[in-house]
Amino acid sequence: MDMRQVAAALVLKQLGIALKLDQFNDRLVIQKALYLAQASDVKLGYFFSWYIRGPYCSTVAKDLFAALENPTRVKLELSKYALDAESNNRLISLRPLLKSSLPNLSQPMWLELLASVHYLLSTKPQREPNEKEFSDELKGLGKNFSPPQVKCALVELTKHGLIKTATCS
Amino acid sequence: MASSRQRLVVDSIHGDIRLNALESALIDTSTFQRLRHLKQLGMGHFTYPNATHTRFAHSLGVFAIMKRVLKLEDNPLNLSDTDKEDLCIAALFHDIGHYPYSHLMEQVDNVRLTEERVSSNGSKIEVDLTHEKYPNHEEVGKLITTTQGDILKLLDKERAEKIANLFTRSSVADQQKTKLIHSSLDMDRLDYLLRDARASGVPYGEIDLNYILSSLKVSPKGVLGVVSKAQTAAEQFLFARYFMHRAVYYHKTTFGIEEACRQLLRRCRDKGKYSVPKDGSKIREIVSGNKLLTFTDSFVDNIIRNSVEDKDPTIKQLAQTILYRKPPKLIREVCQVEKIERQTHNNCTTFILQCNNNLRNLAKKNKIPLGLFMMAEPKMVTLEKRGAEILAKNADELRDDPGDELIKVFDGIKDEPDSLVSRQDSMLKFCGGHGLQMARLYLISDDETLVQKVQKEVSHWS
Numbered sequence: 001m002d003m004r005q006v007a008a009a010l011v012l013k014q015l016g017i018a019l020k021l022d023q024f025n026d027r028l029v030i031q032k033a034l035y036l037a038q039a040s041d042v043k044l045g046y047f048f049s050w051y052i053r054g055p056y057c058s059t060v061a062k063d064l065f066a067a068l069e070n071p072t073r074v075k076l077e078l079s080k081y082a083l084d085a086e087s088n089n090r091l092i093s094l095r096p097l098l099k100s101s102l103p104n105l106s107q108p109m110w111l112e113l114l115a116s117v118h119y120l121l122s123t124k125p126q127r128e129p130n131e132k133e134f135s136d137e138l139k140g141l142g143k144n145f146s147p148p149q150v151k152c153a154l155v156e157l158t159k160h161g162l163i164k165t166a167t168c169s
Numbered sequence: 170m171a172s173s174r175q176r177l178v179v180d181s182i183h184g185d186i187r188l189n190a191l192e193s194a195l196i197d198t199s200t201f202q203r204l205r206h207l208k209q210l211g212m213g214h215f216t217y218p219n220a221t222h223t224r225f226a227h228s229l230g231v232f233a234i235m236k237r238v239l240k241l242e243d244n245p246l247n248l249s250d251t252d253k254e255d256l257c258i259a260a261l262f263h264d265i266g267h268y269p270y271s272h273l274m275e276q277v278d279n280v281r282l283t284e285e286r287v288s289s290n291g292s293k294i295e296v297d298l299t300h301e302k303y304p305n306h307e308e309v310g311k312l313i314t315t316t317q318g319d320i321l322k323l324l325d326k327e328r329a330e331k332i333a334n335l336f337t338r339s340s341v342a343d344q345q346k347t348k349l350i351h352s353s354l355d356m357d358r359l360d361y362l363l364r365d366a367r368a369s370g371v372p373y374g375e376i377d378l379n380y381i382l383s384s385l386k387v388s389p390k391g392v393l394g395v396v397s398k399a400q401t402a403a404e405q406f407l408f409a410r411y412f413m414h415r416a417v418y419y420h421k422t423t424f425g426i427e428e429a430c431r432q433l434l435r436r437c438r439d440k441g442k443y444s445v446p447k448d449g450s451k452i453r454e455i456v457s458g459n460k461l462l463t464f465t466d467s468f469v470d471n472i473i474r475n476s477v478e479d480k481d482p483t484i485k486q487l488a489q490t491i492l493y494r495k496p497p498k499l500i501r502e503v504c505q506v507e508k509i510e511r512q513t514h515n516n517c518t519t520f521i522l523q524c525n526n527n528l529r530n531l532a533k534k535n536k537i538p539l540g541l542f543m544m545a546e547p548k549m550v551t552l553e554k555r556g557a558e559i560l561a562k563n564a565d566e567l568r569d570d571p572g573d574e575l576i577k578v579f580d581g582i583k584d585e586p587d588s589l590v591s592r593q594d595s596m597l598k599f600c601g602g603h604g605l606q607m608a609r610l611y612l613i614s615d616d617e618t619l620v621q622k623v624q625k626e627v628s629h630w631s
Contacts, residue, residue: 002279002546007296045278045302045449049338059305065509066549070518076525080285082293123339 266310301449394577394586
């Protein structure tokens with residue numbers, strides 16, 4: 001395992017995300033969780049770009065597939081390392097964000113929504129967040145999130161300090 | 170101002186490459202010319218003396234391939250002339266952000282020192298995630314394209330950003346277009362396999378490039394693939410990539426020297442020596458300013474030269490290994506072919522754990538500084554990213570998974586192509602989804618007797 005794989009595994013552990021890649025949704029949750037961790041200033045060094053289900057980093061996938069070839073070894077290696085205190089605290093405070101705040105939205109969908117909204121905002125930082133506009137833009141990209149769902153995502157992202165202010169019209 | 174001159178460049182792989190006035194002016198910029206001073210194969214020339222070809226040549230090669238792809242008869246994406254020009258420039262610029270010596274410097278943050286790997290005193294090593302990591306070369310490429318003055322004189326800021334988004338896949342709006350650069354039949358790979366093989370002098374990378382390119386087709390949904398008669402060429406391409414990894418990219422001598430360089434850069438950076446950029450913010454400063462032009466292989470050569478007389482004996486010896494070409498000795502290598510998605514303990518992981526447990530005592534017993542041992546785990550080499558059974562199980566979901574950018578083949582009946590690994594008549598149905606895993610232990614030493622003694626001891630580890 002290299003340092004980046006160690007760091008990613010430690011971050012996921014701190015976020016309470018299972019280190020498994022069996023199903024597509026497992027991989028999606030990991031991608032979005034690491035994206036949001038970076039968005040909260042935990043500097044992992046991954047570069048995310050856009051794919052069908054929102055921000056995606058191929059290196060994340062490669063790193064974790066490589067690391068998870070042997071779960072016993074992962075456990076042994078991780079036991080030698082600990083995150084710095086500042087990053088640790090940030091991740092602890094991020095944990096509540098990762099649980100879906102909407103009753104009819106699963107965790108993978110919730111994380112996809114959060115990460116997608118954050119990514120769209122970050123590509124145009126001067127933009128004022130507007131739930132209707134974002135919902136329409138996401139629909140244009142093949143995602144079906146309603147304005148109230150987007151609003152909830154904006155509020156939660158703001159509450160956890162990942163975006164500055166959400167003014168929901 | 171853009172030159173009004175069109176140009177013809179003669180390339181050893183693609184023959185004549187024609188550039189329009191804008192493309193010609195772009196390659197004439199100092200920013201692009203920097204690529205002449207970055208070797209495509211990093212330190213590969215230590216093993217294959219002629220492997221000194223540059224990122225400049227390779228970038229032109231990818232550009233040439235893109236030009237050919239865009240001349241395909243069908244235009245299902247309804248690309249305008251400007252779209253096509255943007256894609257060509259994106260292909261030209263796809264490697265503009267590369268670090269000195271290819272991926273060596275880029276990966277410094279990932280390097281684990283041997284002392285850290287075999288740590289046994291119970292205290293934990295802190296992983297600091299508060300400092301910026303070195304950005305990857307795609308991100309650097311985007312920064313360069315959108316900040317360097319000579320590029321912005323030719324492309325306005327908006328267009329520069331659009332092109333950067335194409336080659337970094339950052340564009341939310343242009344998914345179909347970005348797929349043309351990053352599709353299953355990767356244009357990057359199509360060029361570098363052939364180029365690297367011919368420069369190295371090995372036959373393993375010889376692919377039927379012309380046939381693959383002339384057999385390309387884009388489906389109504391914008392998926393790139395080959396027609397079925399080119400399936401053999403496509404399969405051979407995947408096997409060629411696998412063999413090039415074994416023979417060239419992961420050659421034990423090249424890999425050993427590169428690992429020594431990675432360890433050296435990490436140690437120098439930790440000690441604040443010889444201008445190794447301390448973190449990602451420093452890299453960003455370099456690549457968005459006028460120091461970019463010095464950010465070439467010479468940047469690392471200078472670090473190595475300065476380190477040769479360092480007071481730290483490990484730094485000194487790592488530097489001498491590279492400068493005087495005294496490659497690290499391979500103490501032991503363990504290789505295994507495995508299913509990619511199989512999570513089990515195998516010979517490679519056993520060997521790594523043995524190193525973790527025994528290396529400290531081995532070093533102490535033979536009075537060798539621990540830092541002169543290097544453990545290396547090259548990334549798994551796969552034929553295709555997924556196997557047929559995984560595809561069959563998760564077909565619907567994997568459509569959305571970029572990891573599923575597999576080679577596609579048109580069967581002549583359906584509009585959309587199938588993955589090569591799922592075809593009944595493809596060897597990839599059985600080999601796809603497997604990969605070669607390696608684990609190596611090197612020692613930096615000139616003492617043949619000592620090396621043989623250590624090899625013998627390691628061979629007895631149980």
